[in-house]
Amino acid sequence: MKCPGTPDDDTTFDGLLDIKNSASFITVSYNFIHDHAKVGLIGASDTDSAERRVTYAHNRYENVGSRLPFQRFGYTHVYNNYYNNITGSGINPRMGGHVLIENNFFENALNPVFSQSSILGQWDLRNNNARSSADNARFNIRWTACSGSTPCQKATDWTTTATFPIALPYTYTTYAPEVSRCIALNAAGSGKGLREAASVLNMCGGSPTNDVYQTENGAMGGGTVFENKNAGFNGAGYVNSSTNGGFAQIDNVDGRGGGAKTLRIRFALGVSTARAGRLVVNGVGTNITFNSTGTWATWVLQNVTVTLNNGAANTIRFESTGQDLANIDQVEVL
Numbered sequence: 001m002k003c004p005g006t007p008d009d010d011t012t013f014d015g016l017l018d019i020k021n022s023a024s025f026i027t028v029s030y031n032f033i034h035d036h037a038k039v040g041l042i043g044a045s046d047t048d049s050a051e052r053r054v055t056y057a058h059n060r061y062e063n064v065g066s067r068l069p070f071q072r073f074g075y076t077h078v079y080n081n082y083y084n085n086i087t088g089s090g091i092n093p094r095m096g097g098h099v100l101i102e103n104n105f106f107e108n109a110l111n112p113v114f115s116q117s118s119i120l121g122q123w124d125l126r127n128n129n130a131r132s133s134a135d136n137a138r139f140n141i142r143w144t145a146c147s148g149s150t151p152c153q154k155a156t157d158w159t160t161t162a163t164f165p166i167a168l169p170y171t172y173t174t175y176a177p178e179v180s181r182c183i184a185l186n187a188a189g190s191g192k193g194l195r196e197a198a199s200v201l202n203m204c205g206g207s208p209t210n211d212v213y214q215t216e217n218g219a220m221g222g223g224t225v226f227e228n229k230n231a232g233f234n235g236a237g238y239v240n241s242s243t244n245g246g247f248a249q250i251d252n253v254d255g256r257g258g259g260a261k262t263l264r265i266r267f268a269l270g271v272s273t274a275r276a277g278r279l280v281v282n283g284v285g286t287n288i289t290f291n292s293t294g295t296w297a298t299w300v301l302q303n304v305t306v307t308l309n310n311g312a313a314n315t316i317r318f319e320s321t322g323q324d325l326a327n328i329d330q331v332e333v334l
């Protein structure tokens with residue numbers, strides 16, 4: 001929306017989508033928000049101190065000035081959005097507010113994530129297209145220096161300042177950032193006929209892959225080795241465990257809010273009898289049994305409930321304890 005005729009586009013017409021006072025537990029999704037200067041507040045002033053919870057998902061932002069959103073206090077979750085041509089500043093937590101920013105795509109953006117406030121806001125950045133300072137030039141992301149005496153920080157190197165501190169009360173699916181961009185371009189906004197997610201996903205080549213971890217990309221030892229000779233695996237291969245003392249370990253697993261989570265293990269076991277070993281999550285071990293899948297090229301899924309921490313610092317490890325294990329292809333956090 002643009003209101004022509006006002007001196008700076010919006011001195012008369014201020015925020016496009018503001019959330020304040022006792023409003024909370026709000027989701028803003030599948031909007032095409034464009035050609036507007038001050039897009040959205042959460043919290044009307046530095047004394048509007050409710051700990052609001054707001055989610056922004058699958059929105060498309062183009063040609064926008066700032067406040068994407070401008071957040072005071074509370075907890076905001078920003079995922080699977082597409083931002084293009086931010087001309088002033090973007091996601092802007094203040095007054096100690098926390099924002100979880102994941103699987104978004106930013107390009108042609110000035111100051112896309114920053115805080116300047118008497119009490120700085122904090123961000124947890126996961127799996128966005130930009131992940132280091134080297135990505136700024138790649139996506140035409142630019143930063144201006146902080147000015148004034150008010151505390152200020154900018155996400156110029158795309159690192160997290162604080163782990164998002166609360167568990168999200170819902171489940172959700174994240175997509176690779178380029179898939180998020182494609183979904184937003186094809187599904188967000190009016191005139192898109194609320195296209196079925198499946199058809200858009202098909203068009204965008206998207207499957208929810210961000211919480212799938214290939215075991216072959218992790219650490220291994222004790223005789224457990226990388227292998228790719230039995231067909232049907234995902235990724236580059238799988239790990240073949242030794243009989244005893246072997247391990248395969250995946251670090252930096254995202255706990256998706258933490259708490260009880262389903263770990264979906266893809267494996268093959270070509271002997272006729274089951275094999276047992278240890279599943280160790282963040283140092284805590286439990287017994288795990290893999291049943292026969294008939295052949296080494298027959299891969300099946302097994303769900304196990306585990307307890308994960310919030311944030312992306314979980315470690316999942318398989319250990320052989322005398323019976324060998326299945327060949328393990330991947331794990332997925334649901």
Ligand SMILES: [Ca+2]
Nearest residue numbers: 240241242324
């Ligand atoms: Ca083996």
Ligand SMILES: [Ca+2]
Nearest residue numbers: 234235237329
């Ligand atoms: Ca694999």
